[in-house]
Amino acid sequence: MSSGVESQQVLARAREVVSSCTGFRDTAISPTAVDRVVRAELARGRSAMELLAELQRPGAPLARALLDAVLVGETYFFRHPEQFRFLANEAVPAALGRGNLTLRGWSAGCASGEEAYSIAACLQNMVPPGVRVEVLGTDLHEGRLELARRGVYGNWSRREAGPLLHPLYLEVAEGRVSILDSVRAVVRFAQGNLLEPLAEVHGSFDVIFCRNVLTYFSPDAVQVALGHLARALVPGGFLLLGTVEVDHPPAGLVRVGAPELQAFRRPLPRELTPPPTPKPVIREPEPFRASLRVTAPPPPPAPTAVGLHTEALQRIESGDETGAASLLEKLLQQFRDYLPGMLELALLRERAGAREAAFALMHTVRDNAARLPPDLIIEGPEPLPARFYRASADAFLTLGAIE
Numbered sequence: 001m002s003s004g005v006e007s008q009q010v011l012a013r014a015r016e017v018v019s020s021c022t023g024f025r026d027t028a029i030s031p032t033a034v035d036r037v038v039r040a041e042l043a044r045g046r047s048a049m050e051l052l053a054e055l056q057r058p059g060a061p062l063a064r065a066l067l068d069a070v071l072v073g074e075t076y077f078f079r080h081p082e083q084f085r086f087l088a089n090e091a092v093p094a095a096l097g098r099g100n101l102t103l104r105g106w107s108a109g110c111a112s113g114e115e116a117y118s119i120a121a122c123l124q125n126m127v128p129p130g131v132r133v134e135v136l137g138t139d140l141h142e143g144r145l146e147l148a149r150r151g152v153y154g155n156w157s158r159r160e161a162g163p164l165l166h167p168l169y170l171e172v173a174e175g176r177v178s179i180l181d182s183v184r185a186v187v188r189f190a191q192g193n194l195l196e197p198l199a200e201v202h203g204s205f206d207v208i209f210c211r212n213v214l215t216y217f218s219p220d221a222v223q224v225a226l227g228h229l230a231r232a233l234v235p236g237g238f239l240l241l242g243t244v245e246v247d248h249p250p251a252g253l254v255r256v257g258a259p260e261l262q263a264f265r266r267p268l269p270r271e272l273t274p275p276p277t278p279k280p281v282i283r284e285p286e287p288f289r290a291s292l293r294v295t296a297p298p299p300p301p302a303p304t305a306v307g308l309h310t311e312a313l314q315r316i317e318s319g320d321e322t323g324a325a326s327l328l329e330k331l332l333q334q335f336r337d338y339l340p341g342m343l344e345l346a347l348l349r350e351r352a353g354a355r356e357a358a359f360a361l362m363h364t365v366r367d368n369a370a371r372l373p374p375d376l377i378i379e380g381p382e383p384l385p386a387r388f389y390r391a392s393a394d395a396f397l398t399l400g401a402i403e
Contacts, residue, residue: 092127204232212243222245315327339386
């Protein structure tokens with residue numbers, strides 16, 4: 001057997017280990033990241049057979065290095081602010097209404113911790129004196145958990161898409177912030193795998209954020225993780241997911257709010273008890289009536305721009321970029337000034353090789369955004385200020401001119 005064939009066996013086995021540990025679908029595992037780790041081990045003088053033997057032990061150092069290389073860590077403070085507003089205005093009052101004296105939140109897949117601290121700041125700011133707040137952040141990547149425990153962040157963690165909704169940090173140096181001691185005090189971090197029932201270790205929660213994590217999972221792994229998350233909610237608790245991660249409520253939960261909010265609630269026990277069957281009422285027969293009034297069903301709700309855009313994103317995630325582009329074209333026929341849809345369609349056309357069409361749309365994005373107040377928040381799957389769209393279009397058109 002040639003060394004080249006053995007190396008390919010190591011790479012294939014490495015991808016299997018990553019998939020089994022993380023639940024990632026194969027297309028979400030970066031071949032470059034896997035190859036880089038394996039090649040580094042081979043360059044140290046280790047043989048392919050040694051690596052294959054080590055990969056039979058998923059908890060071995062090589063498996064850990066592979067996981068650290070492929071795990072995604074994109075996050076920032078108060079990402080998707082509409083969900084934090086839901087937490088403050090709906091989830092917290094609901095928990096307090098149940099008589100809770102402790103509110104528990106979980107950031108599942110917390111990466112470097114910005115989301116966990118954001119949840120804690122929101123809860124602390126909304127509960128009355130005497131109510132305790134506890135927040136758990138879990139992730140597979142131990143290195144990122146160490147960053148989270150340190151609680152010091154740069155500008156990349158503070159973005160215009162995530163406004164500072166509640167007191168969270170202090171400036172400590174040029175471009176650096178440190179999490180407030182009062183927020184740190186209620187947050188703890190632990191290593192955890194969403195494919196395992198973590199509630200058995202960490203207990204139940206009033207609110208769980210698991211956003212932009214399940215996007216990378218295989219369909220089977222998504223169902224396993226959702227089952228664990230749903231069972232970790234207290235009755236009446238809320239689960240908030242990423243924009244395009246599910247298209248229907250997880251088993252045992254009900255959707256609350258608009259579909260694009262991706263918020264789900266575990267019903268209270270009394271809500272699951274069917275009402276008693278009424279006793280039949282015997283009536284005297286009525287004279288035959290020649291005509292009966294038929295009540296037409298209410299019309300379906302009109303589609304919204306954000307709802308259609310979310311559906312297009314779901315098609316992109318499933319690999320149907322042609323269908324997504326068609327849906328975005330129909331969206332823009334109905335909502336001609338919807339900047340997020342213009343930008344999305346321009347990027348799709350660029351990827352499809354239709355550069356002229358992409359450039360024409362980007363010019364429209366830039367011109368329309370330039371007429372708006374820079375700080376005006378444009379509603380979309382992720383609310384962003386008008387200046388974001390102008391800057392994105394400028395960057396796209398400038399890069400295209402250079403090429």
